[in-house]
Amino acid sequence: MGAWIMAGVTFREAARRKILWTAFLAGLAFLSLFATGMHFQAKDFSARTASPFIRYQAFSAMLQVGFYAVDLLAVIMTILTSVDAISGEIASGTIQAIATKPVSRWRILIGKWVGFAGMVAAYVAIMFAGVAGVGYFIAGALPPHALRAGMLVYLECLLVLTVTFLCGTKFSTLTNGVIVLGLHGLAFIGGWIEQIGSLTSSPRLVTVGVVSSLLMPSESIWRRASYELQPAITRSLQFGPFATSSAPSPAMIVYASLYLLVALSIAIYHFNHRDL
Amino acid sequence: MRKVFGEKVAVRNLSLAVRRGQIFGFLGPNGAGKSTSVKMLLGLVKPSSGESLVLGLPSGDVEVRRRIGFLPEDFRFYTWLTASELLKLHGRLCGMTAARLRDRIPALLELVGLTTHREKRLRDFSKGMLQRIGLAQALIHEPDLVFLDEPTSGLDPMGRRLVRDIIRAQRDRGATVFLNSHLLSEVEITCDHVAFIKEGEVVAARDLRSQPDGEIRVTARARNLSPGALSGLAQWTTSSHLDGERLTLTTTNTSALPEILRHLVTSGADVFEFTPERLSLEDLFLKIMGEDRGL
Numbered sequence: 408m409g410a411w412i413m414a415g416v417t418f419r420e421a422a423r424r425k426i427l428w429t430a431f432l433a434g435l436a437f438l439s440l441f442a443t444g445m446h447f448q449a450k451d452f453s454a455r456t457a458s459p460f461i462r463y464q465a466f467s468a469m470l471q472v473g474f475y476a477v478d479l480l481a482v483i484m485t486i487l488t489s490v491d492a493i494s495g496e497i498a499s500g501t502i503q504a505i506a507t508k509p510v511s512r513w514r515i516l517i518g519k520w521v522g523f524a525g526m527v528a529a530y531v532a533i534m535f536a537g538v539a540g541v542g543y544f545i546a547g548a549l550p551p552h553a554l555r556a557g558m559l560v561y562l563e564c565l566l567v568l569t570v571t572f573l574c575g576t577k578f579s580t581l582t583n584g585v586i587v588l589g590l591h592g593l594a595f596i597g598g599w600i601e602q603i604g605s606l607t608s609s610p611r612l613v614t615v616g617v618v619s620s621l622l623m624p625s626e627s628i629w630r631r632a633s634y635e636l637q638p639a640i641t642r643s644l645q646f647g648p649f650a651t652s653s654a655p656s657p658a659m660i661v662y663a664s665l666y667l668l669v670a671l672s673i674a675i676y677h678f679n680h681r682d683l
Numbered sequence: 684m685r686k687v688f689g690e691k692v693a694v695r696n697l698s699l700a701v702r703r704g705q706i707f708g709f710l711g712p713n714g715a716g717k718s719t720s721v722k723m724l725l726g727l728v729k730p731s732s733g734e735s736l737v738l739g740l741p742s743g744d745v746e747v748r749r750r751i752g753f754l755p756e757d758f759r760f761y762t763w764l765t766a767s768e769l770l771k772l773h774g775r776l777c778g779m780t781a782a783r784l785r786d787r788i789p790a791l792l793e794l795v796g797l798t799t800h801r802e803k804r805l806r807d808f809s810k811g812m813l814q815r816i817g818l819a820q821a822l823i824h825e826p827d828l829v830f831l832d833e834p835t836s837g838l839d840p841m842g843r844r845l846v847r848d849i850i851r852a853q854r855d856r857g858a859t860v861f862l863n864s865h866l867l868s869e870v871e872i873t874c875d876h877v878a879f880i881k882e883g884e885v886v887a888a889r890d891l892r893s894q895p896d897g898e899i900r901v902t903a904r905a906r907n908l909s910p911g912a913l914s915g916l917a918q919w920t921t922s923s924h925l926d927g928e929r930l931t932l933t934t935t936n937t938s939a940l941p942e943i944l945r946h947l948v949t950s951g952a953d954v955f956e957f958t959p960e961r962l963s964l965e966d967l968f969l970k971i972m973g974e975d976r977g978l
Contacts, residue, residue, distance in 0.1 A: 412775050420761055500755050504820060507725050508776035509749040682728040 409510030413518025414525070421488055421526040430484035430530065437480070438537045441473050445545040466548040467638055473538040474550075474636055478560050478629050481531050482591060485564045486571055489523050490584045493575030497683055506683050513675045520572055520671065527564045531557065552635040559632035559660070563625050566663055567591060569670045570623070576677035593619055594626035602630075620655065624663040627655040684733035686719055686883075693719040695883035697733070701876070703827075706850060706860045708874035708891075710867065710964075712972055716883040717863045718756060721830055724861070725753055738828060749778070752826035756833045756863070758817025762806035766797050766816050769805065770823055777824040791819045796845060810837035818846065822853070829853055832863045847873050871964040879971050887971050891964075899937060900966070903930040904956035905947060912950035919943050928955075933962075 421427065448469065452462050493516075496502040505515060535557040543549045550556070570590060574583040601616020603609075620627040634654035686694040694716040701707045711717050722728035724735055726743015735742045738750055760769055767788055774784045792798045795815040805813065814837050821829055831850070835843045850873055853860050864870050870877060871891065878888040898921065906928055916923050916932060919939040923932035934943070940959055947954055962970070 408778070409776060412772065416761070416772055420763070423763055499759055500757060501759055501761070503722075503727060503755040504753065504758065504760060504773070504817070505776065506727060507748055507751065507753040508773065509745050509778060510776055511745055680729070682722070 409508075410514040410518035410521065413505075413510070413515050414521035417492070417519045417522025418525050419522075421492075421523055424488045426487045427484065427526065427530070430480055430487075431533075434477070434480055434530075434534050434537070437476055438534075438541065441469075441476075441538065442541045442545060445469060445541055449546045463548070463638065466542065466546045467550060467636075469546075470538065470542045470548060470550050471633060471636060473541070474535070474556065474560075475629075475633070477531070477534040477538055478563065478632070481527065481534065481560060481564050482567050482625065484530060485523075485527050485567050486584065486587050486591070488526070489568055489571045490575070490587070491580040492519055492523065493572060493678070494578065494580045494583055498579070502683050512679050516572070516576075516675055516678045520568070523568055524565060527568060528561060531561045531564060535560065550636040551638060556632040556635040559628050559635065562660070562663065562667075563628040563632070566625050566628065566667050566670075569667050569674065573670045573674040573677070576674050576681060590623040591625055594623040597622075598626040598630055620659065621662070624659060624666055627659050628663050631655045631657075631660060684720070684723055684730040684735055686716075686723060686728065687731045692883055694723070694730075697723075697880070697883065697885060699878060699885055701859065701861060703859050704854065704857055705875040706854050706862060706873055708870040708877040709861065709863045709880065710865065710870060710877055710968060711880035712865070715880045717880055718832060720880065721832055721861070721863055725751070725830060749824075750827045752821035752824070752829040754814075754817045754821040754829075754831045754834055756836070758813050758820075760805060760817075763804060765802050765804050766792060766808075766819075767801045769816060770819055773820040774823045779824055787823060791823060794822075794849060795819045796842075811839060811842050814838055815842065815845075818849065822849075825856075826858065828859045828861065830861045830863075833865070834862070835864070835866055835869050843869065867963075867965045867968055877964070879968065881972055889967070898933045898935050898962045899940070899959050900931065900933050900962055901940070901943070901957065901959045903932070903947070903954060903958070904928050905930055905952045905954045908947070908952045909950060912947060912952055915946060915950065916943060919946075 445466075448465060452465075493502075496505075502515075506512060535553070539549060539553050567587065571583060571587045574586050578586065597616045597619020599616075600612050601620070604612025604614075604616055631654055684694060684697045685692070697716070697720050699720075709717055709720070719728060723730050724737055724742050726748070737744075737747050740747045764772065770788045770791060771784055774787065779787070789798070789801075792801050795818055797812065797815055797819070800808075800812065805816070808816065814834065818831070818834060821831065834850075835846050838846060847869065850860050850862070854875075862870065862874060875892050876888070876890050878885050880886070908925065908930065913923065913925060913930075919936070919942055920932045920934045923930065932943070934940070937959075944954065944957055947957075
């Protein structure tokens with residue numbers, strides 16, 4: 408019961424953050440731009456009767472870009488809204504009035520986590536549906552496995568949220584932000600190195616990439632999502648941050664889920680044992 | 684209990700017993716370890732060594748928390764909540780039912796004088812109003828023990844009177860109040876018992892309800908006071924100081940007062956003024972804490 412009360416109040420608190428609405432506005436601006444681009448591309452294609460293959464390729468490439476932008480916005484929004492969720496309330500003393508109520512600390516932490524998870528779910532669902540809707544209604548193109556990819560992007564956000572919570576139980580808000588953004592950056596660069604290594608058949612580069620994915624599996628979940636979004640025929644042709652030449656295996660998803668659970672357990676342990 | 688933060692010893696050797704049903708004042712200068720001590724009793728801060736029992740159970744236990752209320756120093760909360768919503772949230776966290784809260788919230792708002800502000804958001808609250816709503820959340824579930832950390836700071840005289848009355852009402856319904864404060868005049872008129880903490884250690888305790896065993900200070904104005912008359916005072920006084928016509932002396936015995944006056948007069952002094960006063964809590968505090976050696 409205590410956890411649900413905390414989840415409710417945290418969801419309302421999170422939904423009031425200016426940064427969330429800034430992210431929504433940025434998302435809307437992006438969606439309008441994306442819809443305009445799609446619209447003109449569709450018009451050009453119908454004017455000069457492009458081959459269905461080229462049409463298909465162009466639209467799925469644009470959709471990839473669109474989903475990638477959503478992924479990036481969602482991850483950044485998750486970090487920025489939740490970065491002071493724990494450390495900020497400890498610093499301001501707000502947590503003292505809560506932690507002296509008859510609700511165990513792990514319930515407080517889980518409740519807050521669920522509140523943020525709900526807010527992030529709404530953001531990812533709206534933005535993902537926005538991009539898919541633009542693709543479907545303007546260009547008549549719907550990527551395969553859009554729902555599965557959406558779930559993966561959500562998993563990526565939850566992973567980032569959990570790491571932010573974990574660091575928030577240990578460090579100040581600023582340190583926490585630097586660490587989590589740094590880890591995500593590391594995963595991002597690692598993902599690139601792995602892809603280049605895979606293209607140039609350089610096993611050492613691949614190993615470096617894999618190790619960075621193990622340290623922070625967020626970016627590799629996106630690459631799995633991106634893989635799910637690509638039509639089979641383009642999987643072998645594309646390369647770039649929006650596409651994937653070496654897709655992480657489903658084992659990586661299992662690893663990421665376990666990583667999340669372990670990080671959440673450590674966060675609970677720290678929160679239970681620290682002074683408030 | 685003992686609490687060390689890194690190199691700094693916040694609480695050195697805290698040993699304390701508070702009886703049920705009393706208003707207990709915990710006094711000490713800034714940085715003496717008052718807040719840390721209270722946080723240890725609440726389970727917010729883990730002691731580096733030692734332990735404490737609150738209402739007979741280890742402090743911080745969820746069962747204990749069901750029966751205690753806490754007003755943190757400088758109470759702050761989500762600013763978008765209204766006064767009513769804040770109390771509802773805290774009541775629900777205490778496990779209260781919606782039906783009970785429907786009666787309890789208006790009564791509490793009335794008690795702390797915020798009825799007309801019940802739908803106002805916390806962001807529009809003054810420091811004094813935050814303090815009042817903070818006190819209300821601490822009392823929402825009618826706890827057996829209430830910890831109040833500087834409850835009257837930021838309050839105007841009316842607010843202070845109100846808080847004082849509320850604290851007494853808690854004792855009257857059988858609850859225990861643990862009060863952290865450095866507003867000594869407040870403590871003096873509210874508390875039954877006080878303990879003084881200095882550099883993380885309890886250095887003295889006083890029962891303020893029984894006959895105070897403190898010192899009596901006499902301020903006298905006298906002329907023609909001979910050195911012999913002055914030195915002769917030592918048999919009754921613990922200290923004496925002459926500054927021009929002004930004579931200040933202290934004694935521990937009320938019955939010595941007529942003797943002292945008679946001694947002064949018979950030794951040839953002209954006495955214009957002779958005013959005994961009991962040492963206030965502030966005097967006692969300064970005496971126990973010693974001179975301020977600066978920060």
